[in-house]
Amino acid sequence: MQRINLFCFPYAGASSMIYAKWKNNILKYIDILPVELAGRGRRFNDPFYNSIDEAVDDIYNSIKKVIDESPYALFGHSMGAVIVYELYYKLREHGHNIPEHIFLSGRGPSFKPSEENIHNLKDEEFLKKVMEYGGTPDEVANNKELLDFFLPILRADFKMINLYSSIKRDEKIISNTTVLTGKSDATIKEDIGKWSEYISGEFELVTFDGGHFFIHNNEEKILSIIKRKLS
Secondary structure, three states: OOOOEEEEEOOOOOOOOOHHHHHOOOOOOOOEEOOOHHHHHHHOOOOOOOOHHHHHHHHHHHHOOOOOOOEEEEEEEEHOOOHHHHHHHHHHHHHOOOEEEEEEEEEOOOOOOOOOOHHHOOOOHHHHHHOOOOOOOOHOOOOHHHHHHHHHHHHHHHHHHHHOOOOOOOOOOOOOEEEEEOOOOOOOHHHHHHHHEEEEOOOEEEEEOOOOOHHOOOHHHHHHHHHHHHH
């Protein structure tokens, strides 16, 4: 079986560590490659991105040398799904091989600027809005030292998300694509199914129990789908 690289992109406020456990529970021929974004993890000292385009340019420059050396796939959750979507077209624009498979998780395709730019709110109001997504543990929210560490990352990421918009391309995604969603994710509602209009390759929508951060409680099931799709 030929080896395949799976580049994984985190949601807002997260580092590459959210995919660390996947490396121990995946097939040997699938190489999990969590992508570290600027301003967190081992890239803590790098300045935050000002836009999704800036993030995609940075990621493209970091992976372009290896992207054509072996088959690869892309996985992104929430903000990570936005990055995967834009990165796909960046790779196509520069003539690279297309991904063997794309996994778009926790985000629908209706990318429009947010009417409520929550990244501009004061800390208390901003944190309250972020907590509504369900992805910030209480031990972080109630710990000033941890909050002082994570709030700048969250604020920078939500700025990118709030200001991002995209026009639907005439050229559809030709890679086979799996879309993953939480059954009770109120952040995307009916929008998630509209991905089928953006895909010309094989398309599957898979629903899991849980809300926006269902990936943390369905790891085994998600990895099973990844293994099946990349076999």
